[in-house]
Amino acid sequence: MRGKLRASAADLWRMGEGDVRRELVDGEVVVMAPVGGTHGEVTGRLYRRLAEHVERHGGGRVLAGDVGFVLHLPYDPERVRAPDVAYVSEARLPGGALPEGFLQGAPDLAVEVLSPSDDPVDVQQKVRDWLEGGSRLVWIVAPRARTATVYRPDGSARWLREDDVLEGEGVLPGLRIPLADLLP
16 A cells, blocks of 8 residues: 655645645645735734835844745755745855745745634744744744744744734844734
8 A cells, every 4th residue: 555645845846836825744745724804914924024124224024925045954854834924044145146936945034924814723834844944043923813923943922912013033123013003
């Protein structure tokens, strides 16, 4: 009896962008539901604030639109995750250029904006994947709860309320975004 065939990152890339969002987890293509208006608005605001900071201070690129990152995890070497917004430092871009395909390794900052349909276990697995893949900072923004949680590789986390400020810490020094500015 033959086992199930595992998809690779190259297989996922060949599927193209299409009409659905996809990630690759344990060799299986995971199709993600389309997002709603609030998610799109918060994601857009985050992207704009991050891009403005990077344009002023340099140091890398800000990406949005579910760009794929191959995380090279020991337990799943071809896992491909696609954050809502990502910051990639110049140090992680060979030759300073973005590749045509998926990026290799995790972004310095991965940002996920929660939707009502997100499973809490899946969200925590994504946080783990980003951090174990090399992200230096992960932000999970929960528009309905009007909160955000900041995760770091040392295992520390900080829960933010609407009146608190997201900070770039050592990843994007000087970046300060009041959480209330991102929420509708």
